[in-house]
Amino acid sequence: MTIHITPKTKRQDLVNAARKLKQGKKLDAKKFCGTVKWKEDGLAAQKRMRNEWN
Numbered sequence: 001m002t003i004h005i006t007p008k009t010k011r012q013d014l015v016n017a018a019r020k021l022k023q024g025k026k027l028d029a030k031k032f033c034g035t036v037k038w039k040e041d042g043l044a045a046q047k048r049m050r051n052e053w054n
Contacts, residue, residue: 003018
């Protein structure tokens with residue numbers, strides 16, 4: 001949905017239009033917690049990646 005806002009648009013009209021907008025689903029980040037398996041230590045990976053710049 002697109003809301004056209006002009007300088008003459010009243011505040012109450014904006015509030016009503018915002019209420020009509022559909023709320024999106026929230027991301028459940030907890031379901032991804034611990035799912036990535038690394039083959040090396042995190043600190044070693046950081047040092048290796050940062051060393052690539054030099």
